[in-house]
Amino acid sequence: FFILLNHIVHNGGLYKRPFNEAFEETPMLVAVLTYVGYGVLTLFGYLRDFMRQWKIEKCQNATEREEQKDFVPLYQDFENFYNRNLYMRIRDSWNRPICSVPGAKVDMMERVSHDYNWTFTYTGRVIKDIINMGSYNYLGFAQKAGTCQEAAAKVLSQYGAGVCSTRQEMGNLDKHEELEKLVARFLGVESAMAYGMGFATNSMNIPALVGKGCLILSDELNHASLVLGARLSGATIRIFKHNNMQSLEKLLKDAIVHGQPRTRRPWKKILILVEGIYSMEGSIVRLPEVIALKKKYKSYLYLDEAHSIGALGPTGRGVVEYFGLSPEDVDVMMGTFTKSFGAAGGYIGGKKELIDYLRTYSHSAVYATSLSPPVVEQIITSMKCIMGEDGTNVGKARVQQLAENTRYFRRRLKEMGFIIYGNEDSPVVPLMLYMPAKIGAFGREMLKRNIGVVVVGFPATPIIESRARFCLSAAHTKEMLDTVSVSSCVPSSCAFYKQIQQLSVFCGLVQCLVYKLLNLMFKALCSRAGDDTISFLASTMQNGCLQ
C-alpha cells in the first residue's frame, strides 16, 4: 500500500545537489477511517444543531441584537456549521496565549474551559518552559537580550514607536533608507524596498505589477496573500499543480500559443508566482527548472521567500543560494522579516527600474504607514549578524545549526516510522495525523508533556490530510529535539485509542440524553397514574442513565 514518491532529480545538470522530496500517499485504511470519522462528526453536528434549534440544548452562540432581528441575517447557518460543531471541540489547540519571548522555550498562560471550549477562563497560572515547536523562529533571533534588543532599545528611545505618516509623505526616515540599502546588499540585487506588513507586501504590490490583460500562473498551494494580490490585480489567474513543472510548462505553452481567451490577443505579460518553502507541505520550489522555463517562455518570476530567507542556503541568503543560482534570474524577490529576523514587515528586491516603479506606484508607499523604527533596527542588526558584518561568527553558526537540526530531526522522525512530508532540507516538518480526533488529542497530549506544537486541519489542508507542523529553530538543542521526537510517539498512537474512547463516551452521553427524553415523555403521558408508578418509572430511567 505504501507508495513512496522519492524524487532524486539531476535534470540535465540543472540541480547541483540532490533534491529529495517525499509525499507519501495516504494508506487506504487510514483514509477510509478518516472519512468515517468526519462522517460521524457531521452526523453529530446535525444532531446538536437540531437539539439547539428545539431548545433542548442551550445555545452558546452570540446572537443578533433584538432591534435588528428583522435585518437580513449576517451569517448563513451552513457557513458556521463547521465552526460550531467541529472547530469548537478542539478550539483549545489554537490561539494559545503566551507571556514570554517566543524563543526555543516559552511560557504559556494556562486556560481552562468549563463549557466545552465555548468560553475560556484564565486560571492565573503560567506553564513555564514549554518547548516551542510552533513559532517561526528559524535562526533564533526572537531574544529578549543581546545586541539586537539593545540596538532596538536605543532606536526606540531616540525615534519613538510609531511613524504617523506614509512613505511618500513624511514617513520616509533615514532608517528606512539604511535598511533598504542593506537588504539589497544581503540579497545581491540592485535595489530593495521595505514594507510594514508581509501579507500587505504581496496584496499591495502584485496589483501594481500586473493588471488586466496579463496572465498570472500561480502554484496550487500558494499563500492567501499571494492569492489575494493576484485577485486584486484583475489579471487572469491559472493554477498549476503543486511544484509540478510539466503542468507549468503546459500552461505556459498554451497561454502563448492561444493568447487571451476568446479574443486571442497576445498576453501583455506572464507572471509566475511561487514560494521558496511552502509552509504547509514543507516542500521547496524546484527553482532551477522554474527559471529554465521562465527563460524559455519569456515570462517573469515572482518568488515569495517568506519562510526560506535566512533558513536555506549556506549563508542564509535563501532558496536562490541553496540551489546555487544567481539572484538576477529572479525578477521579483519578495520576502518577510517576521520569520528569520525576529521582526515584522516585508521587502521586495530586484532591478533598480522595478524598485523605482514600486516606490511610485505601490499602494503601500502611498497609503500605508511605514515600518516602525525599533523594528527596522532589529532587522538591520539581525541581518548584519547573519552576514557576519558585526564581526562575529554568530550568524554563520546559527545557519549551520539550523541545517543540522533539520537533518537530525527529520531523520529521527522517519526512523520512528512517522509519515513526514516535504523536502529533506526544509526546516518546516509536517507530521501527518489524518484523523480528526488526533488533531485535538495530539495538541493536548503534547502540551501535557510541556511541548507546544501547531496542528492544522481542514480548511487549511485537504480534508483527510490533517497534520502537526514542527518549525525548527537554530535555538533548539539536540536534547529538546530528542524530547520532542520521543514524546510524539506516545500521543500519536494513544490518540487512536483515545478516539475510540471519546466516541464511546459520547455514545454514553447520547444514551443518557435519550433516557432523559423518554423520562419527560413518560411523565407527561402517565400524568393520570398514581405518584408511586411515576416515581418507580423515573427511578428506573435514572438507573439506566447512570449506567
Add this chain to the structure above:
Amino acid sequence: WESFLPSRVLVQPVQLICLYAPAYHLILEGILILWIIRLLFSKTYKLQERSDLTPKEKEELIEEWQPEPLVPPVPKDHPALNYNIVSGPPTHIITVNGKECINFASFNFLGLLDNEKVKSAAQASLKKYGVGTCGPRGFYGTFDVHLELEERLAKFMRTEEAIIYSYGFATIASAIPAYSKRGDIVFVDEAACFAIQKGLQASRSNIKLFKHNDMADLERLLKEQETEDQKNPRKARVTRRFIVVEGLYMNTGDVCPLPELIKLKYKYKVRIFLEESLSFGVLGEHGRGITEHFGINIDDIDLISANMENSLASIGGFCCGRSFIIDHQRLSGQGYCFSASLPPLLAAAAIEALNIMEDNPDIFQTLRAKCERIHELLQGISGLKVVGESFSPALHLQLEESCGSRENDVKSLKRVVDYCMNSGIALTQARYLEKEEKCLPPPSIRVVVTVEQTEQELDKAASLLKEAAQSVLN
C-alpha cells in the same frame, strides 16, 4: 410451454401495439430510435477545440511572442519618486532633507509620538518579549499584551469586544470582505479612502457609490434597491446590505451625518460599518470618536474600525463592536489569520497611549481649539481654499482655480510646499494613486494640526502660506 415461445412473447405484444397505437405515435418513436442510433455512431467532439497547429507552428508562435517589460520606466523627475528624507524622529520639530522645520505633516494629533511614558512602556515590553512575535495569532502569536489591548480598547469604546490587526491599512481592507460576499450590496461614500476601496474590491460585492455626504442621494439608491427587492423577494431575503462611511474623511476633512444614517439604517434595514481612523482620539468629549460627538448609542453601529497610527502614535489597527460581529473576524479576517501579530512593544505603546488619553481628557479640547484657530487663520489666502471642517485636525488646501491640468496643479502646489519648507514649516502634498482611485480628489496640500503646536507656530504657518501663495500663484 408453448406460451413461452419467443414468437408468442415478442410478436404478439408488437402486433397489439401496431393495432392499437395511433400512426403518428409510431412514426415519432421510429424517428427517435433512428436519431439515437445516429448519435451513438457519430464522431465525438472535444469541448475545447484545440486548434490544429503543428508543433513547428507552435514553436514559431512561442519564438515570436514578445512580452511588455515588467515595469514601464519612471521619469527621473516624477514627483513621487524623490522622497523627503527625515533624519531623526518625526516629532514636533522635524529635520527634513537636512533642514529643521515645525512638523505640520505627520498625523501625530495628540503628540504621543515622543511621549516619555509611552516610550518607557514600549521599552519594558521590549525587554520582556523582544521585538517580533514570530507567528500569527492562531499559532503561538497571541501575547497577553494583545489580549490586554483588546480588552482596553473594548472598554474605552464601550463595546463588547475588539480585535487587533498588525497593520492599519489591512484593518478595514480585511474587515469588509469578512462579512460582505459576492451578491451582497454595499453603499459607500464617493470620498471613501483607498483602504475601503480595496476592501470592497476584495469582497466582490455590488458597490453603489453615493455622492459625498449626500443623504438624499443615498436614500434614492436605497429606494431603488427596495423596488428591486420587491421584484425578487426570495433573493432579497439573503442579500446582505451595508453602508460604509468614514467618521472624519481623510480626503475631504468633513464628518459624515451619522444621525441621519442611523435613521436610514432602521428604515431600510441596512448595517453600518464606520471607519474612524481620523476621528478616533479626536472627536467627542473623551476622544471616543464620532458616536460620542453626535451622542449616539454605540450599539447602533455594527462595526467600528480604526487604525492606531494617528492619535495613538503606534502601528496597527482595531475593529470593535458586539461579540456577535467581531468574533467572526477571528476566523475569516484575512489580515488577522494569515499574518503575524502586532509586535508586543507597539501594543504596549498603544496601551500606554490609551492610558494617557483616559487620564487627560482635556487634550481633546485643546486640539479642537487649535484646529479652529488654524481654520480661521487660513481663510482668505488668495489662490488657496481650505477644505475641511473647523474641528478637523487634517485639512486640505486646494487651488481655488486650476492651472489647466492636474500635472500643472501639482507643480504649483509643490512650489508652495517648497517655499514653506525652506522657511521652516514642514508640509506635504496629499498623495494619491491617480489611476487606481475611483473618485480622484483634486491635488491639495495637507495641513495637520497637533496639540504640540503653539499659537505662535500656528500663526507663523498661516502667514508663511499666505506669502507662498502670493509669490508662487500670482
